[in-house]
Amino acid sequence: MQKMPQWADVVLIPLISLLLAAILSGLVILAIGEDPINALKIMVEGSMGSKYAWGYTLYYATNFIFTGLAVAVAFHARMFNIGGEGQATLGGLGVALCCLYLPWPHWSLALLGAIIASAAFGALWALIPAYLQAKRGSHIVITTIMFNFIAAALLNYMLVSVLKPAGSMEPATPKFPDTTHLPNFSEMLAPLGIEFSRGAPANVSFLVALVACVFVWALIWRTRLGYEIRAFGHSESAAKYAGISPTKIILVSMTISGALAGMMALNNVMGEAERLVLNATEGAGFIGIAVALMGRSHPFGILLAALLFGVLYQGGAILSQDTTIPVQLVLVIQALVILFTGALDNMVRVPLEKLFLAINKGRKTAPKAAE
Amino acid sequence: MDFLTLLQLLDATIRLATPLLLACLAGLFSERAGIFDIGLEGKMLAAAFTAAAVASLTGSVWVGFLAGIFASLLLSALHGLASITFRGNQLISGVAINFLASGLTVLIAQSLFAQGGRTPSLSGDARFNPIQWPGALARMREIMQAGPFQQFYSELISGHTIIVYLAVLTVPASWWLLYRTRFGLRLRAVGENPAAVDTAGISVVGLRFAAVGICGVLCGIAGAYLSTGLQAGFVKDMTAGRGYIALAALIFAKWRPWYALYACLLFGFLQAIALRGDVIESVLGFRIQVQLLDVLPYILTVIILAGFVGKAIPPRAGGEPYVKER
Amino acid sequence: MTAPAIELKGISKAFGAVQANKDISIRVMPGTIHGIIGENGAGKSTLMSILYGFYRADSGEIYISGQKTPIPDSQAAIAAGIGMVFQHFKLVENFSVLENIVLGAEDSALLRPSLARARKELKSLAEEYELNVDPDALIEDIGVGMQQRVEILKALYRKADILILDEPTGVLTPAEADQLFRILGRLKDEGKTIVLITHKLREIMEITDTVSVMRRGEMVGHVQTAETSPPELAELMVGRKVLLRVEKKPATPGAMVLDVRDLNVTDDKGVHRLKGVSFNVRAGEILGIAGVSGNGQSELLEVLGGYEKATGTIQLNGTEIDLSGRHSDGQSRRARGIAHVPEDRQREGLIMDFMAWENIAFGYHHEPQYQKSRLFMDLAAIKQDTVDKMSRFDVRPPDPRLTAKNFSGGNQQKIVLAREIERNPDLLLIGQPTRGVDIGAIEFIHQQIVALRDQGKAILLVSVELDEILSLSDRIAVMFDGKIMGERLPEQTNVKELGLLMAGVTGEAA
Amino acid sequence: EPALIFDLGGKFDKSFNESAFNGATRWAEETGGTFAETELQSDAQREQALRRFAEAGNNPIVMAGFSFATPLAEVAGDYPDTKFVIIDMVVDAPNVRSVVFNEHEGSYLVGMMAAMASETGTVSFVGGMDIPLIRRFACGYAQGVLAANPDANVVANMTGTTPAAWNDPVKGSELTLAQISQGSDVVFAAAGGTGVGVLQTAADEGILSIGVDANQNYLHPGQVLTSMMKRVDNAVYEAMSAGEMVETGFNVMGVANGGVGYAVDEFNADLITEEMQAAVDAAAADITAGTLAVHDYMSDETCPALTF
Numbered sequence A: 001m002q003k004m005p006q007w008a009d010v011v012l013i014p015l016i017s018l019l020l021a022a023i024l025s026g027l028v029i030l031a032i033g034e035d036p037i038n039a040l041k042i043m044v045e046g047s048m049g050s051k052y053a054w055g056y057t058l059y060y061a062t063n064f065i066f067t068g069l070a071v072a073v074a075f076h077a078r079m080f081n082i083g084g085e086g087q088a089t090l091g092g093l094g095v096a097l098c099c100l101y102l103p104w105p106h107w108s109l110a111l112l113g114a115i116i117a118s119a120a121f122g123a124l125w126a127l128i129p130a131y132l133q134a135k136r137g138s139h140i141v142i143t144t145i146m147f148n149f150i151a152a153a154l155l156n157y158m159l160v161s162v163l164k165p166a167g168s169m170e171p172a173t174p175k176f177p178d179t180t181h182l183p184n185f186s187e188m189l190a191p192l193g194i195e196f197s198r199g200a201p202a203n204v205s206f207l208v209a210l211v212a213c214v215f216v217w218a219l220i221w222r223t224r225l226g227y228e229i230r231a232f233g234h235s236e237s238a239a240k241y242a243g244i245s246p247t248k249i250i251l252v253s254m255t256i257s258g259a260l261a262g263m264m265a266l267n268n269v270m271g272e273a274e275r276l277v278l279n280a281t282e283g284a285g286f287i288g289i290a291v292a293l294m295g296r297s298h299p300f301g302i303l304l305a306a307l308l309f310g311v312l313y314q315g316g317a318i319l320s321q322d323t324t325i326p327v328q329l330v331l332v333i334q335a336l337v338i339l340f341t342g343a344l345d346n347m348v349r350v351p352l353e354k355l356f357l358a359i360n361k362g363r364k365t366a367p368k369a370a371e
Numbered sequence B: 001m002d003f004l005t006l007l008q009l010l011d012a013t014i015r016l017a018t019p020l021l022l023a024c025l026a027g028l029f030s031e032r033a034g035i036f037d038i039g040l041e042g043k044m045l046a047a048a049f050t051a052a053a054v055a056s057l058t059g060s061v062w063v064g065f066l067a068g069i070f071a072s073l074l075l076s077a078l079h080g081l082a083s084i085t086f087r088g089n090q091l092i093s094g095v096a097i098n099f100l101a102s103g104l105t106v107l108i109a110q111s112l113f114a115q116g117g118r119t120p121s122l123s124g125d126a127r128f129n130p131i132q133w134p135g136a137l138a139r140m141r142e143i144m145q146a147g148p149f150q151q152f153y154s155e156l157i158s159g160h161t162i163i164v165y166l167a168v169l170t171v172p173a174s175w176w177l178l179y180r181t182r183f184g185l186r187l188r189a190v191g192e193n194p195a196a197v198d199t200a201g202i203s204v205v206g207l208r209f210a211a212v213g214i215c216g217v218l219c220g221i222a223g224a225y226l227s228t229g230l231q232a233g234f235v236k237d238m239t240a241g242r243g244y245i246a247l248a249a250l251i252f253a254k255w256r257p258w259y260a261l262y263a264c265l266l267f268g269f270l271q272a273i274a275l276r277g278d279v280i281e282s283v284l285g286f287r288i289q290v291q292l293l294d295v296l297p298y299i300l301t302v303i304i305l306a307g308f309v310g311k312a313i314p315p316r317a318g319g320e321p322y323v324k325e326r
Numbered sequence C: 001m002t003a004p005a006i007e008l009k010g011i012s013k014a015f016g017a018v019q020a021n022k023d024i025s026i027r028v029m030p031g032t033i034h035g036i037i038g039e040n041g042a043g044k045s046t047l048m049s050i051l052y053g054f055y056r057a058d059s060g061e062i063y064i065s066g067q068k069t070p071i072p073d074s075q076a077a078i079a080a081g082i083g084m085v086f087q088h089f090k091l092v093e094n095f096s097v098l099e100n101i102v103l104g105a106e107d108s109a110l111l112r113p114s115l116a117r118a119r120k121e122l123k124s125l126a127e128e129y130e131l132n133v134d135p136d137a138l139i140e141d142i143g144v145g146m147q148q149r150v151e152i153l154k155a156l157y158r159k160a161d162i163l164i165l166d167e168p169t170g171v172l173t174p175a176e177a178d179q180l181f182r183i184l185g186r187l188k189d190e191g192k193t194i195v196l197i198t199h200k201l202r203e204i205m206e207i208t209d210t211v212s213v214m215r216r217g218e219m220v221g222h223v224q225t226a227e228t229s230p231p232e233l234a235e236l237m238v239g240r241k242v243l244l245r246v247e248k249k250p251a252t253p254g255a256m257v258l259d260v261r262d263l264n265v266t267d268d269k270g271v272h273r274l275k276g277v278s279f280n281v282r283a284g285e286i287l288g289i290a291g292v293s294g295n296g297q298s299e300l301l302e303v304l305g306g307y308e309k310a311t312g313t314i315q316l317n318g319t320e321i322d323l324s325g326r327h328s329d330g331q332s333r334r335a336r337g338i339a340h341v342p343e344d345r346q347r348e349g350l351i352m353d354f355m356a357w358e359n360i361a362f363g364y365h366h367e368p369q370y371q372k373s374r375l376f377m378d379l380a381a382i383k384q385d386t387v388d389k390m391s392r393f394d395v396r397p398p399d400p401r402l403t404a405k406n407f408s409g410g411n412q413q414k415i416v417l418a419r420e421i422e423r424n425p426d427l428l429l430i431g432q433p434t435r436g437v438d439i440g441a442i443e444f445i446h447q448q449i450v451a452l453r454d455q456g457k458a459i460l461l462v463s464v465e466l467d468e469i470l471s472l473s474d475r476i477a478v479m480f481d482g483k484i485m486g487e488r489l490p491e492q493t494n495v496k497e498l499g500l501l502m503a504g505v506t507g508e509a510a
Numbered sequence D: 001e002p003a004l005i006f007d008l009g010g011k012f013d014k015s016f017n018e019s020a021f022n023g024a025t026r027w028a029e030e031t032g033g034t035f036a037e038t039e040l041q042s043d044a045q046r047e048q049a050l051r052r053f054a055e056a057g058n059n060p061i062v063m064a065g066f067s068f069a070t071p072l073a074e075v076a077g078d079y080p081d082t083k084f085v086i087i088d089m090v091v092d093a094p095n096v097r098s099v100v101f102n103e104h105e106g107s108y109l110v111g112m113m114a115a116m117a118s119e120t121g122t123v124s125f126v127g128g129m130d131i132p133l134i135r136r137f138a139c140g141y142a143q144g145v146l147a148a149n150p151d152a153n154v155v156a157n158m159t160g161t162t163p164a165a166w167n168d169p170v171k172g173s174e175l176t177l178a179q180i181s182q183g184s185d186v187v188f189a190a191a192g193g194t195g196v197g198v199l200q201t202a203a204d205e206g207i208l209s210i211g212v213d214a215n216q217n218y219l220h221p222g223q224v225l226t227s228m229m230k231r232v233d234n235a236v237y238e239a240m241s242a243g244e245m246v247e248t249g250f251n252v253m254g255v256a257n258g259g260v261g262y263a264v265d266e267f268n269a270d271l272i273t274e275e276m277q278a279a280v281d282a283a284a285a286d287i288t289a290g291t292l293a294v295h296d297y298m299s300d301e302t303c304p305a306l307t308f
């Protein structure tokens, strides 16, 4: 007998967790002396109230789709990849090198090149911890955390000592050549006769993110490799019995995970900044954890969760501009979402399961009583 | 490098190793009891902020100190609730706590002081001031003139805040508690096999909460030291990854108190020398990228974890919530 | 009249939807050994865990020596003089024996005096009950028999008057079991009360004074051991007359299918698990491997199944199997015609969170009939295959979308069997085929195994149940300490002889 | 409504950003107007902040810090009707006003005072991020020191190579200690928030310090020799006062037009001798008159008085 219907697990629990996070966030806003309802209004308006707002919301969402998918793929193999931040950083490095040092005739080719470069760099950065986990048993959580710091230092070194143009004061690469400029929504939609805000950074990599969703869905639920990844994730001992090599699964799933995280750079580095700056990832690697948890590691769920976090980030930015609430409110909300959907999952789940058990019992005994 | 420069480096090492050591021992208690804690960073940060804020409001560093510990304990309780009571994922809980602290500190600081997420600068009794030992010289300009023993005494032994001395004492205290007392035996047991503790009639939940509580107190001290001892006030994200370095030191130390001291001194020394690029250059004759020095603790930890230099075996029940089984 | 040492009244306990104990009452008189028997999953462990405060009962009352004694936790049980040796020991592996014994029973906040006292106490207990152990040895360095002694000493150190042992002989050789029973006899003479959980009728008859029988969470009978017989107990246990022998024709062995020579396995810890094992299995015969669990049978199955490294040679149908190379894994063995029903279906044979159809493809997910293209699996084909297999093996409910954990034990086993047998293998490896499966399903499973043999397949059967070995096998090999102690024909041997072999005593010496 | 964007050091760095904030506040108090403002969390947010204000119709948009140059060059063209004011960097666009300061001149003046106040003959400099702009400070300072005392020794250190160097008081403090042990008894901090640690340590150790950008004399009364004032506040104030009509183009603020200078107030009056005052005033007059040219590091990336 099923403890709980599927829909409750997939929809009800995340919704309740989200509601709890929202209520607590409201209390936090209240506690610092602001009006939560008004704050909500500003956030909704600022993130969805105009094309410009949507342009930013979708831009953020694109980042989060990539990192969310990255965390999810690793989750399916029961690995907790906290290294999305570092992998995305390296992806940025890959994009920068690819755009700066290769002559691209057209943005479409540059995009293909950048996809390969970002994925390869991100994958490489995930592969080392994966190898150490598979072959030497080093805990992947700790090594990926360490690799985040190492990536930050590496980027720092590259920007300060290698990529910074002479005489420039900023630790940043020069601007990428115009031929690598990715069309943003306004440029993409103009041929269709649709007008979109020119300044908003959402760009063609959003479509790449959607393709990535489909790719991950097919990979996980339709291919042998995905089947093996899930089997390994549910039971390592059973996977061994079935002849699924743990080493292979750890390496492959982390490679895919790292590649996805790295591809985030298509959006923020190539699509938006068009140069590589310090801390370009802005914590998106970590938000991927929240997104994957909320989205139940399913690409469709991740898409929705990434949109939600896009709203949250853009709304939060506007909120901090329009009120005295600092943008760190977003961090708090993010923390609460991770807490409730991840760590305190049982707090919501157990009572709900009991409830469903009671309902089921009631249903079963009712006909008997009628007899 | 002359003697005084060496002393200065070691002096900075001690100052910088102190928060690492306290946080590392905090992690040690928690992980020895089977609760992984990557939320050390967040707890320190919360404590750093609360200590500075309360010290600034009351003018008393000790009131701030206690408040800082209290804040850290609150987050510990949250971690305990998630990972012990509700048997949630300890890593995820830790990640959430780090974000929570990073966000809330700035949020509250801004609403209290409106100074862009920092507290006002602390001075006088609102911060921990160096303790001068009898006969010790306080100022560098005087120390420079003194003989080598006096230099050693004044620079290295004397002139630290009380927390530094406290941190050094915590090492033998932790060792004694873990290996010489009933509580320590039980705590170590619950991290290895909670079922053994449970069937021996001891509460697993109680023990683990106690360990997480100790962790909270130590993290609280570490954080309070950052903002009221090492620096004079809170600035946002001022822990700057120290919680993770402490975690790295814990692995380096193979979850043992004395080794923790050595690991933290090593990592503190790396931080100290990273501040003094000039010294490295004069000693080695060439420049080492500061970025390399900054990440050396992390790289060393990865090497240790990979088992190339001795194997680090974590407590066996670590990271897993305790669920009764047949 | 003296009050009973233990009296349980109306104990009930449910785990989610599973009613593990239903309104159970029981009385045990002081100074007796009381047996509790029942099939796997009958609820024996649950009941005793409640008495020991490990689980809390949903309802019911506990009386100790006539006094109503609520036992909310193990602390209360220890205070009431109850000690328990669990089926899976509860010891801290990297602590010393002494530390394990003292844990939770320290005298003071400081450790030193407690350890000193325990050392003395241990000496006198050792003398009193023949329970010798080295107090400074680490648990991970001593054998299971020794570990069990530590568990018993733990209880005695806590001044237990009531000692519960949950299937204590499962991991012991018959000789070690005999020694355990001598110790239990001595404890009984001292006036202690002992509750012994087992499902081995032999042990019940040998040592207990009274017996309670459980079935499907309910108490179905209390009898004096002296006034009952094994068949009567067996009938009580399973609820109907038990068929002792499987109906089967004599075997007609054909060509050599599996030839194993000088197989050696050393595990990660450096322990020598298999020591020069050699045997063979022919087409159309069942070779049964008997032995106490933990003597190398699991490793043998893992090596043959392709997921444990070994040295030696294995020939299948006359060609050698690569044991060392990177191409030695479960996939390659399946490709060579070896099917494998693993000992632990929940940890190995099934992914408990996968649906039935996903489990039917498990291990065979590379097979061409399950592929739609080079990249994608053909889910519809797998589901159809699942429906077919479920109906042929009478899996209930026949729902391919149901998650494996939601099938009962017997039906889970049928899913594994359906998957492996229907593959039409040359060689079937099968471990503990009926563990935790009840009698109706056992008969079905046994018939399937015999039918496969009659089709001319080679079958290697590993079981700790001697009765099962005796009734199914055409030849029997006995394993002890990683070695094959000898081979016997079922019709020319008996339980006693096999038992001696299982204890490492070879025929000549016996 | 004008808008002001602070750099990563944050509004209350007691230095550069705070000076900008003070200018805006002065404008608001005097005119009763209001201004929008925002602090950044990371480099990646600069462009969004600019666009956000431009979209919201803020005009002019003032940004404090050279790091805005690249994003501004990107954004300015999209909002031709909006005026942008960038401080510390030059961006060539029709709707941008670029304000730069002759920091070397101000640094020269405080360098002279440092040399005259020093008893040991060794003075020092703690820079923030190692960039040409900060080297310009250091070079001007060293020239001033040597002008007042040709035998003096100047020790210079930079805090780091990334923006984090603007906000690392612990490192500032360690560097100061190291400089003291090399004999320094006057330290000039041109390091944003890091300077707080420098000034604190100098005060603790009983040596003199020199603040930067804003007037920092009040931080440790009697222990801060002076502050090298960089009137970012004036630049902001002027821009906001001019409003949408703000003049675009290139704007240099030096000693001559009061853009840089040194601070004397009740907190440091006792430290400054008449002789010092006279010498420095004379130098300032010479600079204004054009008879004294302080070498600008950024003109050729060399420094006659100091090697980096």
Ligand SMILES: Nc1ncnc2c1ncn2[C@@H]1O[C@H](COP(=O)(O)OP(=O)(O)OP(=O)(O)O)[C@@H](O)[C@H]1O
Binding pocket: B324, B325, B326, C015, C018, C019, C020, C038, C039, C040, C041, C042, C043, C044, C045, C046, C047, C199, C436
């Ligand atoms: N912790 C638990 N959670 C869920 N179900 C449980 C748990 N413990 C036992 N059960 C279920 O309760 C029932 C009785 O189990 P119990 O372990 O008491 O049986 P047993 O008689 O000791 O069997 P065995 O001979 O296999 O040890 C079984 O159906 C089992 O699946």
Ligand SMILES: Nc1ncnc2c1ncn2[C@@H]1O[C@H](COP(=O)(O)OP(=O)(O)OP(=O)(O)O)[C@@H](O)[C@H]1O
Binding pocket: A001, C016, C017, C018, C041, C405, C406, C407, C408, C409, C410, C411, C436, C437, C438, C441
């Ligand atoms: N640990 C468990 N968790 C959840 N459900 C369980 C568990 N153990 C058993 N069940 C459920 O309880 C029901 C009864 O299980 P049990 O194994 O006792 O069946 P059974 O009557 O012995 O059947 P079979 O003869 O096939 O073994 C099954 O339908 C199963 O779904």
Ligand SMILES: [Mg+2]
Binding pocket: B326, C044, C045, C046, C087, C166
């Ligand atoms: Mg049992």
Ligand SMILES: [Mg+2]
Binding pocket: C041, C408, C409, C410, C436, C437, C438
């Ligand atoms: Mg069953």
